Amino acid sequence: MQTILAFILVFGLIVFFHELGHFIFAKRAGILVREFAIGMGPKIFGMTKGETIYTIRLLPLGGYVRMAGDDFDRIELQPGYRVGLILNNEEKVEKIYLNQNVQNPNVLFMEVERADLTKKLWIEGYDEEERLVRFDVSRNAIIVENGEETLIAPYDRTFEAKSLWNRTLTIFAGPLFNFLLAFAIFLLLGIFQGVPTNEPIVTEVVDNSPAAVAGMQAGDYVKSINGKPINEWADLTSYVQNSAGKELSVIVERNEELVELNIVPDTVKLENGEEVGQIGVMYKSPFVKNPFKAVVYGFQQTWEYTILILQALVHLIAGHFTLDDLAGPVGIYQVTGEVAKHGFFTLMYWTAALSINLGIMNLLPLPALDGGRLMFFGIEALRGKPVDRQKEGMVHFVGIVLLMILMIAVTWNDIQRLFFQ
Template structure:
């Protein structure tokens, strides 16, 4: 698969699943989700379904779900303003025409006296066509729209806004994004296990390499190792731990082949790993295939990768891991190119690892990340009341700016590392 296509598909899948988590749980809580976007910048493609505009944008650098109440409403109606009203079959206002009222001759034009589009949902005003100058009150539908410059924007009553929901509902809507990245990783690992198989910790010879010591000695795939140099083994881990200790030294394998016991002498070849020389015999870990085993393997692989990534991030905090070793979009692109050459299943495994990484990074308690939002919710739970939204917004804005600065530094390091000799 060409690298650009592989990169776009993987990155798009990770962002799609992450934002889908936010969308699903926000909608379940009754929050009006105005837009579900993949990418940033100008819209390339869009369609509307069930109150939400689904868009693909030009810059593939992430995505977002725009929830009502998260940003200030862009349209505000004030007393004294002239607006047009259209009604549904229940005689409720379902469209409020902000401008270009001449294009809507069937609309009732009203001069606003009082208006509440969050709680009581009404408009009070004087009809422009009425000579009596009588103040009238109009009930506004919960699913009404502003019409501004020909574009319809759904009005969000307070009960449909993010801030109206319980602390648990808000926290779940935010946590669901990273959670779905872990779910995606599990499914990818499980699918790999179903079709390609999964490694098991059993003392059985897996695939034998053509140039290894095992091939030269006569070991075969499927041989069950009972003992090495007279010491019994019960797992693949036991086999490896004994082989690595004998580089260039002959060891005796007691194996069972087709129900018959055999004794085979093998001399592991020497291999340099860091500053240490270890023995290797050229055998892959045994692989099995079963549906339920693949499911269990999906869980195990997800937990293993999660642990490794968390430990790596911990080293970054303690200074054992340099920021120069981090990778941004450029580094991920180069790595994707290398992995794509190894085959489709390796690409799937790479996507699963990236998905876990995205989930963990988003859960870090840093401003502008989902973890930062969850930290504010924790403080709210402890205080018994939310932090001032304006102050929280400033914190997230500063955090976002610092995050973009870090992204620029990491991207520059990637360019220096991969393209500047």
């Protein structure tokens, strides 16, 4: 149960913020947003507020913001359709019934001849007396099909009608909000848990180690090595690792007094064959609660995690990783459960890392991803006109198919690792 709850929290948070970025900037640009969905597949829960339906869906494979004008958001009335119309006080169509019998004396039936429900907003056809009639359509008209209501989308409220700048911002905002979420998490961790100081303070000395033999004690504050000032723990580890077998003069502060220790680091051979020095001390960074340092910490951690993920991505592209090194939803679920055992703060670090990872992956210039759409916007900017929608749609469709194949392969590997190893 703990794993399930942790996964719902982590997955829901990073997907919600990603889609929230798209949603906010779409609304800001005046785009009609039809649905804000967390998850994919069958709907578990839905709530309509204003123009948008907010849904939670069964499969934890992402989410989406469905905007008017998307490839799958086409409402067309073909000639020969029999529809029912309800007019408002201005004699404009405010409701169009499709594919159903309506028992309402106020409904006017017609067989559609022509219609424009996006730009000029009118509908024309033959009424029950076979007279050709034409009605203007309200900008807020609703189409009812099989009991479901859908707002029409005047062209100026569709995604494609907006400027290149607004479309770019709307798509880029999703990954951007993943980085903002990571920053917010690190900021809150810095405020409530504290910011690690990275001070070179020894917290534990291993028995019979070079440090123990030299007389080093837990609580010693390392001030210098061979006369070189030590400002943080990384300085200490770097100096020691590069001094295997060499005697070091280490000055530590203990009970407000300076003590000199002579330590000879052991030589340790790593798996890659490299030899490094080791003196046998343990470190746990003390934390300080300072709101200003927490802000700096938020930016610093977001930047460092971004660099680490980009480096891993470069290794992946260079072929240093295989399919077995990748993880899908099942793998993330398993790791999230293990991370949750180490406490809430650790789980939040994991959430921030995943959020940055999602942001970076979505910015890759691959079809069907946000980065793929941004790539087409870049081409549009260079050409001075958009790429043909059908050609772009085909590229994204192929991308979706390939991504689904990759997802299936990765998920199958996750299941094998989980149940058969």
